[in-house]
Amino acid sequence: xxxxxxxxxxxxxxxxxxxxxxxxxxxxxxxxxxxxxxxxxxxxxxxxxxxxxxxxxxxxxxxxxxxxxxxxxxxxxxxxxxxxxxxxxxxxxxxxxxxxxxxxxxxxxxx
Amino acid sequence: xxxxxxxxxxxxxxxxxxxxxxxxxxxxxxxxxxxxxxxxxxxxxxxxxxxxxxxxxxxxxxxxxxxxxxxxxxxxxxxxxxxxxxxxxxxxxxxxxxxxxxxxxxxxxxx
DNA sequence: CCCGCTGTGAAAAAGCTGTAAAAGGGCGAG
DNA sequence: CTCGCCCTTTTACAGCTTTTTCACAGCGGG
Numbered sequence: 001x002x003x004x005x006x007x008x009x010x011x012x013x014x015x016x017x018x019x020x021x022x023x024x025x026x027x028x029x030x031x032x033x034x035x036x037x038x039x040x041x042x043x044x045x046x047x048x049x050x051x052x053x054x055x056x057x058x059x060x061x062x063x064x065x066x067x068x069x070x071x072x073x074x075x076x077x078x079x080x081x082x083x084x085x086x087x088x089x090x091x092x093x094x095x096x097x098x099x100x101x102x103x104x105x106x107x108x109x110x111x
Numbered sequence: 112x113x114x115x116x117x118x119x120x121x122x123x124x125x126x127x128x129x130x131x132x133x134x135x136x137x138x139x140x141x142x143x144x145x146x147x148x149x150x151x152x153x154x155x156x157x158x159x160x161x162x163x164x165x166x167x168x169x170x171x172x173x174x175x176x177x178x179x180x181x182x183x184x185x186x187x188x189x190x191x192x193x194x195x196x197x198x199x200x201x202x203x204x205x206x207x208x209x210x211x212x213x214x215x216x217x218x219x220x221x222x
Numbered sequence: 223c224c225c226g227c228t229g230t231g232a233a234a235a236a237g238c239t240g241t242a243a244a245a246g247g248g249c250g251a252g
Numbered sequence: 253c254t255c256g257c258c259c260t261t262t263t264a265c266a267g268c269t270t271t272t273t274c275a276c277a278g279c280g281g282g
Binding site for chain 1: 258259260261262263268269270
């Protein structure tokens, strides 16, 4: 949880993440996230527009070495997608890059 | 995939390869490649303007000894050529050297 | 011509991802 | 202490994508 404490606010399209307040706003409305969800979203938004490996995400959020049989990252990506979809229907924030990892993008950019 | 992780960016004509970001740009646009395609292209561009044997490419990308009946390198050369042709029509980046191997060149030089 | 080398489509095999659901844990209320 | 609730982790499996293998046709050099 300390992974969110010193972090400055992040804006990304209709999202605003304030890690130090455990708060995510979507178009001004609070999005209710659990601790893991918030930490994972924070890690992704901090690395927006870049492909991030599961390894890196796992190290950052879980704080321990990644075992490739571990599906936690995927499961939480799914949870985040669901909540983001509920909040902003039709928008796609988290992209899968097969064999590489995930990439967060607030704008519809091609990279 | 770790074959791309510590690598510095490479520029070659209208191509820019950023292995550590799993990213290839062609005239600024992302070229979508699979893991193998990216690794093979990276290996070729790192050795640009030199003829590279299948053995060397196979060792570098697949990480194991080459069996001469293995056509994987050829198949992936074909995939890369196709994607590069789609991205930059009329341009030829990967040259065959009969009996020797392949050579990547960004400029239209003959050798 | 001959025969090994190369290009390539397509099938088979391997591997990766999305997701639901079960299992495991922590914590506060009573 | 026990229960109930919620969050996290693990498991299972279907559906897809990628990788590998195979087959055959066309080339190219001797």
